[in-house]
Structures are given as C-alpha cells and as structure tokens.
Amino acid sequence: MIDGIMKHDWTEPAAAAQHEAMPHDDPNHPHALLPPDPALRVKALETILTQKGLIDPAALDEIIDTYQNRIGPQNGARVVAKAWSDPEFKAALLADADPVLADLGYYGRQGEHMVVVENTPAQHNMVVCTLCSCYPWPLLGIPPGWYKSDAYRARAVREPRKVLADFGVSLPEDTAVRVWDSTAEVRYLVLPMQPEGTEGLSEEDLAALVTRDSMIGTGLAKAPGEAPA
Amino acid sequence: MTRVHDMGGRFGDGPVVPEAEDAPVFDQDWHARALAVTLACGALGQWNIDVSRHARERLTPKDYTRFSYYEKWIAALADLLVEKRVLTQEDLQGQGAEELHALAERALKAEAVAGVLAKGGPADREGGPAPVFTPGQAVRARVPADNALVSGGHTRLPHYTAGARGYILRLHGTHVLPDSNAHGLGEAPEPLYAVRFFARELWAHPEHPDDEVVLDLWQSYLEPL
Structure with missing residues (x-):
C-alpha cells in the first residue's frame, strides 16, 4: 500500500460532509449526483461538458459515425478473404500482423498490437475479455452486446464448448479449443477455416462468407448460399 | 482482492444470447453518446487507459452489477472527471459555472477525430527489464x-x-x-x-x-x- 494512492478526493472532510447531507444511494461516488435515468445521465454530462467547452458535439457525431458506418466487421472480413486467397499474405499476417494490417489501413485505437490466430481441423480459437470488453476495433468495430455480457465473460474460459453450443456451433471431438483472454493491449482476430468448395472465388465473394462471429471464434464462416446469421 | 469485474470462470450467469450479425452497432442512441463522450473526454489527456479501466472496476459491486455496459462507462467517467478535478460536484448537480474551462483548448475537434482514432495509443515501450522467460518454458x-x-x-x-x-x-x-x-x-x-x-x-x-x-x-x- 502506498500512502495516498487509494485516497479519493471525495473523501476529504468537506466533501464527505456535503455527501452525508444528500440522499444518494452511494455517497462515495460523484456519479450519483447525475440523474439516475441512463439516457438523461449521459445527456446531462454531455451538456455540462459542452457548456464548458470540454467536448465538441460535432466531434461526438464524428466518433459515432466512424464506428456506426465506417469501421466494422467488413474490415476484418476483407483481411480474412485476402488470407484465404493469397498464401504469402496469410503467412505474413500470421507471422507479424501489425505491418500487414497497417498496409491495408487497419490500424488505430484498440488495434495497436494485433495477433491473428488460425483455425485448423486440430485447433479452434475463440476470443474473450473476461476483465472488461477488449476487442479489435479497427477490424471488427464496437463489440456486440453478447461479447460484453457477464455470461460470455464468465463462461468462455471455463466452458467454451457450451458457449459455442449457445451459438449453434458444435466442434469435432478431436478439435482442441484455445480461448484467448485479452488481458493486455494485444488484440486477437480469428482466421476462420475457409469453407469447402470456395477455392477460386473472388476476394469480394469470399468476404461475404466471413461473419463477425467467425472472427471472434463463436461462429464458423458461411458456406456459399447459406442464409445470413 | 477479487473484484466483481474479474468474472472469468464464474458460475450462474445463464446462456449467452447471440445477436444478428446486422444488429445495430448501438442499441440505443445514448449508448453511442456515452461511448463518444467517454472517448472525447479521454482526449483531454487527464488520464490513461489503465486509469479509466480502473475507474469502472472501482464502481461498487452493487453498481457494477446493476448497471448496464454503457451505464458503467458513464458513471466511471463522471467519477473520474471529479476525481481528476476537471469537474466539481456542483457541476454534476447543474450548479457549476458555465464559463469556458481551462482545458477547453484541448477539447477534441470534429476535424481531429479521424486522426486521433487512427493514431491509437500503442502500449509497447523501449527499455525496461530484459525478458527472463523463453517460449515453451x-x-x-x-x-x-x-x-x-x-x-x-x-x-x-x-x-x-x-x-x-x-x-x-x-x-x-x-x-x-x-x-x-x-x-x-x-x-x-x-x-x-x-x-x-x-x-x-x-x-x-x-x-x-x-x-x-x-x-x-x-x-x-x-x-x-
């Protein structure tokens, strides 16, 4: 224990006295001073910060547009399709993903240190973040709700096969599962197995078979003509 | 000391509920705003990614459990803004000054967003202790x-x-x-x-x-x- 490190500013006597006078359910945390309704709480904080010039609403719109419309699993799908089509690209991607992905423009926040792991008949890979919600944003965008859920975070490391069953995926008995718990700033992308009979398809047609879940490892790539998940 | 966020291996959480591949990125508008406000405040440079993760983990177990994902983000952000003296408790209550903040010049501008997101924040560094373990060990x-x-x-x-x-x-x-x-x-x-x-x-x-x-x-x- 280092003196002072864990002492919060709001435990100072004056602040504590002020809190005691207020009917909040958690007197130690300032967030309770904001409206409890989540939408109103975000709106209130955004308004306060905007009034002080600390955030620019136009910048917020830009951030949202980026992750809603421009950065998403379509990026990862292009990488996978290229790896299926080009053995040299695939070898380079698996050996050292960062320069390969940077060349394609897929670098940035929450994707600074990428590792791509290949599914084979002998080994199926699956990615989780048990401690929070770490996810390769430049390749897959913002994680889906289930990836951030308590159930996935709790169970993926202990019973991945049962979790896969929740996704309708069943693996052969002789396929080992390797679960990657993203505990540092390294982000993992699964290279799913190429569906049989798709050799020779264009990268664009191949990319259409690559689902988000197949790049997290909770799904498999689609067969041609298979309905979208 | 185990905290509530450290849930790997925990029992009792029930099934994982998959979502359609084409489900909206943000289920609610306020989810998108919560993410954007959090990223924009990070650009003020008053904390690093480890501090912000820790702020979420320091929510009381009761709050951590009852809050949805982006509620955790926004609660931890409010706590951090006060802890780092960017905002005051009066500000959160809507009773603070409305004048321009001393950090306002650092506010993330719309035209800078693409560059900031593309630049990221690499965590690798030169120096430090030499590796003592080798692959296979x-x-x-x-x-x-x-x-x-x-x-x-x-x-x-x-x-x-x-x-x-x-x-x-x-x-x-x-x-x-x-x-x-x-x-x-x-x-x-x-x-x-x-x-x-x-x-x-x-x-x-x-x-x-x-x-x-x-x-x-x-x-x-x-x-x-």
Whole structure:
C-alpha cells in the first residue's frame, strides 16, 4: 500500500460532509449526483461538458459515425478473404500482423498490437475479455452486446464448448479449443477455416462468407448460399 | 482482492444470447453518446487507459452489477472527471459555472477525430527489464492474483489463473504495466507474454483434456517453475 494512492478526493472532510447531507444511494461516488435515468445521465454530462467547452458535439457525431458506418466487421472480413486467397499474405499476417494490417489501413485505437490466430481441423480459437470488453476495433468495430455480457465473460474460459453450443456451433471431438483472454493491449482476430468448395472465388465473394462471429471464434464462416446469421 | 469485474470462470450467469450479425452497432442512441463522450473526454489527456479501466472496476459491486455496459462507462467517467478535478460536484448537480474551462483548448475537434482514432495509443515501450522467460518454458501465475504495488489496486491478472501452471507461448515485447500506470506510479514497462494454460490446470471439471486458455501476462505476474 502506498500512502495516498487509494485516497479519493471525495473523501476529504468537506466533501464527505456535503455527501452525508444528500440522499444518494452511494455517497462515495460523484456519479450519483447525475440523474439516475441512463439516457438523461449521459445527456446531462454531455451538456455540462459542452457548456464548458470540454467536448465538441460535432466531434461526438464524428466518433459515432466512424464506428456506426465506417469501421466494422467488413474490415476484418476483407483481411480474412485476402488470407484465404493469397498464401504469402496469410503467412505474413500470421507471422507479424501489425505491418500487414497497417498496409491495408487497419490500424488505430484498440488495434495497436494485433495477433491473428488460425483455425485448423486440430485447433479452434475463440476470443474473450473476461476483465472488461477488449476487442479489435479497427477490424471488427464496437463489440456486440453478447461479447460484453457477464455470461460470455464468465463462461468462455471455463466452458467454451457450451458457449459455442449457445451459438449453434458444435466442434469435432478431436478439435482442441484455445480461448484467448485479452488481458493486455494485444488484440486477437480469428482466421476462420475457409469453407469447402470456395477455392477460386473472388476476394469480394469470399468476404461475404466471413461473419463477425467467425472472427471472434463463436461462429464458423458461411458456406456459399447459406442464409445470413 | 477479487473484484466483481474479474468474472472469468464464474458460475450462474445463464446462456449467452447471440445477436444478428446486422444488429445495430448501438442499441440505443445514448449508448453511442456515452461511448463518444467517454472517448472525447479521454482526449483531454487527464488520464490513461489503465486509469479509466480502473475507474469502472472501482464502481461498487452493487453498481457494477446493476448497471448496464454503457451505464458503467458513464458513471466511471463522471467519477473520474471529479476525481481528476476537471469537474466539481456542483457541476454534476447543474450548479457549476458555465464559463469556458481551462482545458477547453484541448477539447477534441470534429476535424481531429479521424486522426486521433487512427493514431491509437500503442502500449509497447523501449527499455525496461530484459525478458527472463523463453517460449515453451513452464511458469506459474502469481499467488495471490493481486496488484503487488497498491492494496486493492488495478491488475490484469485474472483471479482464475492464480497459482496455475502455464507455458510461455510467445513474447509480445515490452508493454506498459497497468498495475503501476493505473495509479500514477509510472508506466514501468515489462516484458509481456502470451501464456497458455491447460483448461485442466484451471478448472476442476474441464470440458476437454486438450483445451487451453491463453492469457497475456506481464513478467512480474509470473514465477519460474
């Protein structure tokens, strides 16, 4: 224990006295001073910060547009399709993903240190973040709700096969599962197995078979003509 | 000390509920605003990613459990803004000054967003201690799986690995140590390894004898075996 490190500013006597006078359910945390309704709480904080010039609403719109419309699993799908089509690209991607992905423009926040792991008949890979919600944003965008859920975070490391069953995926008995718990700033992308009979398809047609879940490892790539998940 | 966020291996959470591949990125408009406000405040430069993760983990277990994902983000952000003296409690109550803030010149502008998101924030560093483990080597995860520098502090060593035997899979390089960086104690970079553990070393009832879990663990999280 280092003196002072864990002492919060709001435990100072004056602040504590002020809190005691207020009917909040958690007197130690300032967030309770904001409206409890989540939408109103975000709106209130955004308004306060905007009034002080600390955030620019136009910048917020830009951030949202980026992750809603421009950065998403379509990026990862292009990488996978290229790896299926080009053995040299695939070898380079698996050996050292960062320069390969940077060349394609897929670098940035929450994707600074990428590792791509290949599914084979002998080994199926699956990615989780048990401690929070770490996810390769430049390749897959913002994680889906289930990836951030308590159930996935709790169970993926202990019973991945049962979790896969929740996704309708069943693996052969002789396929080992390797679960990657993203505990540092390294982000993992699964290279799913190429569906049989798709050799020779264009990268664009191949990319259409690559689902988000197949790049997290909770799904498999689609067969041609298979309905979208 | 285990905290509520450290839930790997926990029982009782029920099924995982998949979503359609084309489901909206943000289920509610306020989810998108919460994410954007959080990223924009990060650009003010008053904290690092480890501090912000720790702020979410420091929510009371009761709040952590009852809050949805983006509620955690926004609550932790409000707490951090006050703790770092960017805002006051009066501000949060709508009773603060409306004048321009001293940090306003650092506010993220719309035209800078693309550049900031593309630039990211790499965690690898030059220097630091030399790697002492080599690929294939057997190691043991530290017991207890706590922050060794700060009592009850932030760590990225999940509780479920404590004392388990694993094998070095690869060296990622030298990365900022969250246990230090979350507490204003400096970046203290250390070699970071991918370490593989057999599921049977982690769980009393593994699903399959060959299954493994791989974690990224810093050198000081590991002991030689």
